[in-house]
Amino acid sequence: MKNLLFRYVMVLFCSMVALDAIAQEGMIKGRILTSDGKPVSAVSIRLKEIRRGTISTEDGNYQLPKLPAGRYTIIVSFVGVKTQEQVVELSADQSIVTDFSLEENNDQLAEVIVTYGRGMNEKPVSAGKVSIKPMDLPQSVAVIGRDMLERQQVLQLSDVLQHVTGVYLMGTTGGYQEEIAGRGFSFGSNNTFKNGSRYNNGAMPEMSGVEKVEFLKGGNAILFGNVAAGGILNIVTKKPKFENGGEISFRTGSYDFYKPSIDLYGAFDKNKTAAYRINTTFQKNGSYRDDVKAERFYINPSFLVNIGRKTQFLLEGDFLKDNRTPDFGTGAINYTIANVPRSRYLGVSWGYNKAEQKTATATLTHELKKNWQLRGQASYQAYKVELFGAARPIGIREDGTWARGLQKSRTEEDYYLAQLDLTGKFKTGKISHTVLFGADMDQYKTRSFAFVNNRYNANGSDASIRNLNVYDTINIFDPASFDRRNDIPFLATDRITTSPIVRSGIYLQDLICVSEKIKLLAGIRYSYQHNQRATVDSIAKASTGYVSGYSNDAFSPRLGIVYQPIKQVSVFASYTNSFNVNTGVDVNNENLAPSIVDQFEVGAKTDLFKGLVSVNITLYQIVNGNFAQTALFLADGTTPNTNNNIRELAGEVTSKGVELDIATKPVHGFSFMAGYSYNETKYTGGNGRNFITGDRLRYNPAHTANAGLFYSFSEGSALRGFNAGMNVYYVGSRLAGRNPSGLNPNYKLMALPDYTLFDLSAGYIVHNFSLRLKMTNLLNKLSYNVHDDNSVNPIAPRQFTATIAYKL
CATH class of the missing domain: 2.60.40.1120 (Carboxypeptidase-like, regulatory domain)
Incomplete structure (x- = not known):
């Protein structure tokens, strides 16, 4: 097929x-x-x-x-x-x-003094694969452009989230990964894209070479297949230009932070048939956490060739090398955050997390006659990461004593993608159509390395701990009370698991303009996923085992309607569904079918005062009616099941909420944007064994809000060239820990306090020089991002950064 x-x-x-x-x-x-x-x-x-x-x-x-x-x-x-x-x-x-x-x-x-720029409802999203005006799209979207990224001196992806309603940070596991979610569902690597190709988000993306970040909230399975329900994000890098130019910049800040960057672009020839762009940066920094440091290098070359009048070929490379100290935070005692200083690091001094990511993407675009375009893309990504350091802080006693173990892991992943899209516009009578027809196929090959994780005592003579994961013993409240070990033990490879996955899909979508006021968006996708037979090589036993392969397929429909009573108002409603591939087997040892997730969305987009102010509101409900969980009983219906790999499609998870966005174009030097979201994600059906009906899903704040005000002095002012801004970001209370249930009654949830961040920024531009200053977390607020109960990472305290740049 x-x-x-x-x-x-x-x-x-x-x-x-x-x-x-x-x-x-x-x-x-x-x-x-x-x-x-x-x-x-x-x-x-x-x-x-x-x-x-x-x-x-x-x-x-x-x-x-x-x-x-x-x-x-x-x-x-x-x-x-x-x-x-x-x-x-x-x-x-x-x-x-x-x-x-x-x-x-x-x-x-x-x-009216208006600075040049597009409003919130005038920015099309390239991740949609076909050009549709946001006012014609029955879906909530957000685009954070280069002007905002520069103004806010965005360093990492979580900085962008402070300006996107309903998308938030779930956790910062180990300090090396940012776990992002929206509408109650995680944006894993399946939901993270760079230039339209899936991107492994195990390492934090580099933002210096980013042109814009796009968010398509809600259901997107018709475009991308197996994606989680909350939405997707697409990072768009800077593209080649046919005029010569660039920028050299240097950023410095608190905790020995420095980051030089270079951005160069131009044409190869006088006829402007070929152009290039190269972004590169190096970053080195310490941390407010003791003994924690990071170093990274990034380069992003790209080349554009005009092959004739109607064909363009774009080749983009992306290389990131990131080396940092793994930091699983302050620890928890009996599901309560340990009361230790924000700066205290509980890991080993020699610990490391080394990640390397290489990506190459080729895009061929051909303009066909009469508003038709063909676009093909091929992409390859190699990702590998190795972690070695202290184990996650679990089992800390009430007095702070912790028998510290070690953990080591390595993952290597090769990812291939090929996709082809045909887009066009035509009319049938008075009805106009904007169609998308496409097909894609991608393949993962993942190798996971497990290491022997016992016998860490120095001489192995103590038989009571010889086979336990104990490296040394420390006290988190009194670090001087124990002698810490600093040697680096050798951990042999125990086994290697190779897991190949192949996916393919074909899709068709049509935006039907019945009239200037009524538009319909309809489409369907067929997706096929084959988890091929995985091999498990046991090094110590010199043997190879297998995990049986399995396949899933699903249809993902999409239907939406847009009504525009006037040009400046768009009211929409839509239905989509997506599917989640489930691991494990049922009680008859058959592979589980995918869980189908239904999503409903209604909203309104408005442009007021001749487009100077945009106000959008969206309401949504997402229902996973077949949530996979451990089966209660075996096939006979009476014998209790104790194997977590034997599962059943039972129970229900429901997410519902509202999102409000307000944004202005710059008026008299002022620009303003604000947003508020409410989300309730709960278990709405269950048997009490794995979860209890009414329980909230962890990590998801019920309330988030943001507001930003920016002012730029006009050319006629004595302070021309100066600008200043303030941003406020609020995250409501969340839950971490583990949901108690009949199966695990001793589990407990951890309540995480809400917090509000105030950031200030200022800048000055004269000729080709610019200076930007920023202070984050002005009030030095303390809260935490927590994964389960074993990566309790405090948010950053008050910090200061300065960036000086020169445009070539």
Whole structure:
């Protein structure tokens, strides 16, 4: 089936390229700049003679392709500037470059001073695979662009979440990974993408080379197959440019932090047929945690080639090497956070977590005649990580004594992806269609290394602890009361498990514009996943075992309706479902079917005061009616089951909530954005053995809120070049620990306190130089991110950073 599927799409590709070869059409393109040479986005460009138009991108570029030969009048207009016109003569197969420089109109500026930029409901999401205006999409989305990333001096992905409603940090396991969730469900590696390709989030992504971060909330199974229900995020890196430029920057801050970065771009030739971009950075820092440090190197080269007038080839590389101290936090005693200083580190001084990630992505885009486009992408990712250090702090006694063990693990993963998408627009009578037809296939090959984790005592003479995981004994309240060991034991490899997974899918989606006021989005995907037979090589016993393979498939439909009573208001409702592949077997030793998750969403998107203010509200409900859990009894129905691998589809988890977003375009130098979300994720059906009906799922705050205010002094002010901002971020109370149940009545939940973070920022720009200052957690608030009860990591205290940059 997989071979047949891809033969079909490749034939489709070749056929359409061949048909398109006879097209004889021209193009008008160019760039919109301010009077001082800065790019301007969201400028309207239209042709007077025909009903064709577009808007400029964030780089100021615009394109009007597929034009018949003729004479055209280009009209450029934008709020607050003079409208410009220019006449051009276009011949067949000709590409005309026409740039414009905007001139401010003082009379219009006196009425409304608006900085160039797009509003919240004007930013399309590339992760959607087809260009749909946010107002036409029956789904909540959020895009955090480069201007916000620079203004907030974003260092890691969790900084971005402070501006995205309903998406939050679940935990920071070991200090080397940020666990992100939305609407009650985790954004694992299946839900994390970079440039449209899945990205292993076991290592924290590097943000210096990021152009924007996109969030598609809710159900996305039709586009990506096996994804969790809460949503997906897509990291979009900086792309090549055909003009020469770049930036050199240096950031420093609290706890011996420093980070030089370089960003260079330009064209290879005078005809601008090929361009490049290279981002690279090095970071080294200490921590507010004693003996904890980190070091990372990152480089992101990319190359763009225009193959003729209608075809583009983009090649992107991505390399990250991250080495840091694993830190599982302050510990807990009987499911209560230990009262030790925020800075106290309980691990070993020599511990390490070494991660390396390599990615190569090739994207070929071909413009077909009459608004059709074919896009193919192939990607490869190699990821490996090795952890060696103190075991997670479990079993600490009331007096603080802890028999400290060790842990060592290594994972190596190869990931391959191929996908092909055909997008187009056409009409059937008066009804217009925007269609997406695509297919994808990906493959994982994961090797997990387990190590012998006992016999750590120095001479092995004490028979009582010879086979226990005891490295030494410490007291977390009084570190000086015991002598800590500093030697690094040798741990032999115990076994290697190799797990191959192959997935494929085919999907079709259509946005049907019944009228200017009513639009329907409908689609369906078929997904197939084959967990191939896994091998388990036992090194000590020189033997190989096997884990049987199994397959799952599912259909994922999507249906949404959008009603726009006026152009500035969009009301929508949608239904989608997704599926979760389940591990284990049922009582008859058969593989479990996937759990189907139903998702409902309604909302409204509004642009008020001529688009200066956007207000969006969304309500949702997500129901997993077949939540997999350990089976109560064996096949006879009476014998209790004690094997956690024998499972059943029983019970129910429900997530429901509301999200509110408010954002403005910059007005008189001010810009404002705010958001609030309420989420309730609970077990709504169960038998009490594994969980109890009404219990909240752990790590999910019921309330989150954010607000940010930014001001930039105008050119006519004595303080021109200065800007300042404040951001407030609130996370409500959460639960960690472990849910008690009939199966585990001694488990307990840990209540984590809510917290509010206040961040201040300021900047100054003069000519090509800029200086940005930032202070985070101004009030030095203390709270924790906790995984179970064994990675209790305090949030960072008050910190200061400064960044100086020079644009080339």
